Amino acid sequence: xxxxxxxxxxxxxVLMEQPGTAKTEHNVQRIEMNAAGGWKTVVSxxxxxxxxxxxxxxxxxxxxVARNASGEWTALLSGMNNEYEAEERITLATDKPIIF
Numbered sequence: 508x509x510x511x512x513x514x515x516x517x518x519x520x521v522l523m524e525q526p527g528t529a530k531t532e533h534n535v536q537r538i539e540m541n542a543a544g545g546w547k548t549v550v551s552x553x554x555x556x557x558x559x560x561x562x563x564x565x566x567x568x569x570x571x572v573a574r575n576a577s578g579e580w581t582a583l584l585s586g587m588n589n590e591y592e593a594e595e596r597i598t599l600a601t602d603k604p605i606i607f
Contacts, residue, residue, distance in 0.1 A: 560593075
């Protein structure tokens with residue numbers, strides 16, 4: 508299990524990478540805010556359910572992370588199974604406690 512941490516100093520996104528049955532799987536493990544006393548978890552992800560619909564649940568099978576010139580982090584997670592395909596883009600605004 509490997510963790511990738513993206514942070515703008517106010518919000519931290521913790522991504523988890525783990526071996527899957529056929530491919531490596533990715534999911535958001537948690538989102539944390541920098542509060543008095545340190546980092547506090549505000550949202551926890553569910554392994555196996557990064558994408559969840561009435562057709563079923565799955566983790567992402569691809570994860571691309573990039574940082575632009577202004578310092579904004581973006582994580583692009585995507586996955587596909589026999590029923591559907593899904594994609595999500597998570598962006599941490601530069602030096603603001605905002606996630607898009």
